[in-house]
Each structure stands twice: as C-alpha cells, then as structure tokens.
Amino acid sequence: MLPQVKMQALLLSSVLTTLIPIVPAYSQVPMQQLQVNTTQSEKMSTSNLIAENTKSSVVRVVIWCDVKAYLPKNGKIYSLKTMLGHGSGFFVNPNGYIVTNAHVTNVTDEECKQYFVEELAVKLKEDGEDSNIVKQLKWIDVKPIYQVHLPNGESLPAQILKSGAPIGEGKDVSIIKVNIRNAPVLKLADSSKVRILDKVTAVGYPGLVEMSDIFDKKSLVEATFTSGEISAIKTLKDNIPVIQVSAPAAPGNSGGPVLNERGEVIGIVTFGPQESNNYVFLFTSNTIQEFLTYEGIVNEEGLINQKYREGLQLYNQGKYTEALRKFQLVKRLFPYHSEVDKFIQQSTQIIAANHN
Structure with missing residues (x-):
C-alpha cells in the first residue's frame, strides 16, 4: 500500500500465517498455581485498571481460504483450507459488533484461488508432476472464511456487515458481527479533540508472538499493549483524517484499538513504514462512527x-x-x-x- 512512500498495511501476510495453527481454547489456571498474596492483593494503578477493562474487548480477526478443485489430467480433487492472514479488532456494541480494518476482511475469491494455485503447483512439482497443469483446474468451491478468536481462546464464525476499502483506496474500516450477547465494549472517543503529545496505548495481536514456539498457549491469545504519544494529525490525499502515533505496532495489529488515557478508542492501527514499527497511522474513531451510524449500530457499554x-x-x-x-x-x-x-x-x- 502507498508504495511511493514504502508504506504498508499492518495485516499479517499469508507468508507468515499459513503454517500457524488455530489456537485451541486453553484451560483455566488451577487455583493453586496463582501467585497471589492470600491476605491482601497488591493495589492496581489507574493504567492497570484500564488494561484489565480492555483485555476482554479486543479480539483476533482470522481469515481462512477454503478451496476445492478438480484436475482433469489425473482425475483428482484437491482441497486446501489455510489461514490467509489475521488482524485485530474490538467489540463496539454488546450484541457482537466488532470494528477492524477493511484490508483485514477484504479477501476475494480470486486471492483464494491464487494462493491455492501457488500451493498446488509446489505440491505437484514435489510429486514429479508438471506444475503447469494447474491451469487446467476446474473450480468446485472457493470461499473465504471469517473467524473471530476471543481472548479466552474460543473461536466464533463472523460475517461482514459493512466494509470500506484498503488504505489509498478509501476508508479502511470494516464492521463485522459474531453471534454473541453481553460482550464487553470499548467506547469511542471524539478523535477531533486529540492533541499532539497526548499519551496513547495500542492494543492488538502482533504476529511475532504467534510465529515463535517459545510461548505457551495462553500467551498466544493474550493481547499486547504498547504505549506512546500522538506524533501528528494528518490528512490523506482523499481528505481522510489519520492520526500518527509513536506506540509500536507490528503486522497483526491492524484493526486493533488505540486508547487515550481514559481507555477510550481514538482510532485503529492501520498502516506504517516497512522499515520500522516505531510509528504508525490510525484511522480515526470519528471515521469508525460514520460506519456505525450507517449500519444503525450504537456504540454503548452493556x-x-x-x-x-x-x-x-x-x-x-x-x-x-x-x-x-x-x-x-x-x-x-x-x-x-x-x-x-x-x-x-x-x-x-x-x-x-x-x-x-
């Protein structure tokens, strides 16, 4: 995205995600393993309380491709179900409405086909077959599959309600829904009131954690918090406002909320420079509100x-x-x-x- 300035959307690419398995729900920590003072717990700071209030509201948005095709030359049917990518998101209404980026959810049938062809060509070549014969494929079924992984490890199917366009093409916001009630919600702030050097916190699921095998299962479904400040308030060429922040973010953070000091969302992580994750740009909470208003969704706590x-x-x-x-x-x-x-x-x- 935006190649003239070497910018990229922070969606974890298929190269990084195809071999990452879906994390199963983890069991509760046995009581005897809890490290806690049995007569008094240490008091939490205001920041600790905001983090505890935020954790259960932030989710992973995972995109799969499910493809099945017939190859006339050998009479075989090939199928592939693989993770194409993932981003982050958060509950904006107790009835299962979630905000993320459009570039997280806008996966087409053609992209699934392309990925399938590339994978099948490699497999045929390994089997001593002519990889060029994949051009003869007859498509049986091609579909993207959307899932939301909750912070407790549960996975739910999701549907797209309204999606904009990736950065550089439009407003990079998507509203999706899962079948759930009483979800914990994050409130939107008025992004027109943010100021330079306001303190902010980015929350999401960077892919680096998932790529490593040194973390336990609980760590894989726990959101990462990073802090920084508002560096600048800018406008894209298509007159769309964005906020630049110094809170580090990485591929996988796309669509994750960025909070002000009151724990309200000022925007979602959307894109940043390829060379560094030390500053990123947000699509604003006011832009998000436009999408919610269009769908008749009220951003309210339950x-x-x-x-x-x-x-x-x-x-x-x-x-x-x-x-x-x-x-x-x-x-x-x-x-x-x-x-x-x-x-x-x-x-x-x-x-x-x-x-x-």
Whole structure:
C-alpha cells in the first residue's frame, strides 16, 4: 500500500500465517498455581485498571481460504483450507459488533484461488508432476472464511456487515458481527479533540508472538499493549483524517484499538513504514462512527462493562466479598470473559485465607 512512500498495511501476510495453527481454547489456571498474596492483593494503578477493562474487548480477526478443485489430467480433487492472514479488532456494541480494518476482511475469491494455485503447483512439482497443469483446474468451491478468536481462546464464525476499502483506496474500516450477547465494549472517543503529545496505548495481536514456539498457549491469545504519544494529525490525499502515533505496532495489529488515557478508542492501527514499527497511522474513531451510524449500530457499554468495572474497583479497595459477587455475575452473563476467572479465584483465595 502507498508504495511511493514504502508504506504498508499492518495485516499479517499469508507468508507468515499459513503454517500457524488455530489456537485451541486453553484451560483455566488451577487455583493453586496463582501467585497471589492470600491476605491482601497488591493495589492496581489507574493504567492497570484500564488494561484489565480492555483485555476482554479486543479480539483476533482470522481469515481462512477454503478451496476445492478438480484436475482433469489425473482425475483428482484437491482441497486446501489455510489461514490467509489475521488482524485485530474490538467489540463496539454488546450484541457482537466488532470494528477492524477493511484490508483485514477484504479477501476475494480470486486471492483464494491464487494462493491455492501457488500451493498446488509446489505440491505437484514435489510429486514429479508438471506444475503447469494447474491451469487446467476446474473450480468446485472457493470461499473465504471469517473467524473471530476471543481472548479466552474460543473461536466464533463472523460475517461482514459493512466494509470500506484498503488504505489509498478509501476508508479502511470494516464492521463485522459474531453471534454473541453481553460482550464487553470499548467506547469511542471524539478523535477531533486529540492533541499532539497526548499519551496513547495500542492494543492488538502482533504476529511475532504467534510465529515463535517459545510461548505457551495462553500467551498466544493474550493481547499486547504498547504505549506512546500522538506524533501528528494528518490528512490523506482523499481528505481522510489519520492520526500518527509513536506506540509500536507490528503486522497483526491492524484493526486493533488505540486508547487515550481514559481507555477510550481514538482510532485503529492501520498502516506504517516497512522499515520500522516505531510509528504508525490510525484511522480515526470519528471515521469508525460514520460506519456505525450507517449500519444503525450504537456504540454503548452493556451490563458486563458496568459490573466488571465495579468488581475491579471493589477488589482494588480490598472488598473481596463484594467484588466476588460482581465477578460471579459477569461470569454468568458472559462466560467468554477472559479475565474474570482470575479475579474470582484470587478473591476466593483471599477470602478463605482471611477467614482461617
């Protein structure tokens, strides 16, 4: 994208993702393994609380290609189901509405076919066949498949509701939906009010973690937080506003939220220079709001946000019994919550220790 300045969208490319397996849901951490003071938990800072409120709202958006074709020369049917790429996103409404980048979701049948042909040509060559015969393929089925991976490891099918165009071609925003209720939501800020050197935090799923085999399964589904500042407020040639930030981001971060100091979203990570991930550009929250308005989607928090926030505040005040009730309610209303089990276990441990 934008080759004249060597810019690229931060979607993890198929070269990096084809061999990365889908991460299965991980089991809960046994209570005895939790490292926690059994009489009092260390108090969390304002930044810690924002991070805890954010984690369960940020998701991975994964794109697969499912292709099946017939080769008349040998009478064989070949099929391929592979990950083409992934980005990040976040819940913008409790009823399963998610925001990400258009360049994350805009995968065409032709792209799936092209990838299939390249893979099949390699396989035929390895088998001693003429790789040129792939031109004779008869297509049986070609379809992109969209999935959302929640931070607790669960995977849900997704559908695209409205998608713009990749950077340089239009507004690089996409709205997708999964069948879920009571999802924890991030609120949008008014991006017209941001200022140079405001502190920001980028949240998402950089592909570097997934490419390495040194991390455990839980680490693969836990979002990464990086901090920085607003470096500049710019406008693209097509009169679309973007925000430049110094918070590091990497391929895989595309579509991930960037937060202000109140934990509100000012924009989504979209593109940056090939040479460095030390500054990136965001499509703004106000541009995102245009897409939501068009679809009639209201960016509002639900009961989960309220009760989880209350639980964290009570926990931070040392009121563990009251906090436990809030966390248990969150668990009942939204079993997919990635962080609440940890606080339920820690609260239970501390309460039990104080009663002995």
